[in-house]
Amino acid sequence: MRVFTVFPALTALFFSATYAQTFPNQSGPYALKVTSDDAAIDGKYLYACHSGAAIEQLCLGDKGENPPAFGSYYFNSSDWSEEVNGSKTGVLVWNLPLQDTFASSALTFSYSPASNVVVVYFIPGDQNAATIAFDADDKIFMAAYVDDTITPGGSKAFYHWQVCNTQFGGYRYQALAWVTVGRPINESCRGVNVTREAT
Numbered sequence: 001m002r003v004f005t006v007f008p009a010l011t012a013l014f015f016s017a018t019y020a021q022t023f024p025n026q027s028g029p030y031a032l033k034v035t036s037d038d039a040a041i042d043g044k045y046l047y048a049c050h051s052g053a054a055i056e057q058l059c060l061g062d063k064g065e066n067p068p069a070f071g072s073y074y075f076n077s078s079d080w081s082e083e084v085n086g087s088k089t090g091v092l093v094w095n096l097p098l099q100d101t102f103a104s105s106a107l108t109f110s111y112s113p114a115s116n117v118v119v120v121y122f123i124p125g126d127q128n129a130a131t132i133a134f135d136a137d138d139k140i141f142m143a144a145y146v147d148d149t150i151t152p153g154g155s156k157a158f159y160h161w162q163v164c165n166t167q168f169g170g171y172r173y174q175a176l177a178w179v180t181v182g183r184p185i186n187e188s189c190r191g192v193n194v195t196r197e198a199t
C-alpha cells in the first residue's frame with residue numbers, strides 16, 4: 001500500500017525538478033479571471049479541481065470561494081524564450097501540494113479526434129506543456145510560431161478559450177477549454193478571455 005502512495009509523489013517531484021531546470025524564471029502568483037459576454041460566468045475565477053492522479057482541470061468559482069493555493073498560478077519562462085507579438089512565451093504553472101512540498105504542474109492540452117474542443121489541465125512536468133504568453137492587457141493567449149493561414153507563416157497569438165461542461169478522466173466539471181477551429185461542437189461552451197491578476 002505504501003508503494004502506491006509514495007511512487008506517484010516521487011514521480012511528480014522528478015518531473016517537477018526537471019521542469020524547473022527548463023524554465024527557471026518564474027513570476028507570480030496570479031489569480032486567473034474569466035470575462036465573457038455570458039453574465040453567468042463573467043467575473044468568475046479559475047481554480048484547480050481534481051481530475052485524476054496528479055491531474056487538475058481549471059474550474060469556475062467565485063473569488064475567495066476556494067483556498068488561495070487552489071487559485072494561485074505562476075508563469076515560467078527562460079532567457080531563451082521566444083516572443084510573440086512582443087510578449088515572452090513560456091508555460092502556465094500550478095503547484096500541486098505534496099505533503100511538505102509541491103510539484104510544479106504545467107498547463108497541458110488533451111486533444112480528441114472526435115471533437116474540436118480541447119480539455120485543458122495541469123500535470124507535473126513540462127513534457128507536453130502548452131506554450132502561452134500574456135499580452136499587454138494581461139490576457140492569456142496561445143502562442144503559435146507558424147501561422148498556417150498565410151504563406152510564409154509568421155508567429156501569431158490565438159485567443160480560443162472557452163468555458164464548457166467537460167467530461168475528462170471520469171470527472172464532470174464546468175471548466176476552461178480550448179477550441180481548435182470553428183464553432184465548438186460542445187453546445188455548452190461559451191467564449192471567454194482569461195486575464196491574470198497579481199495576488
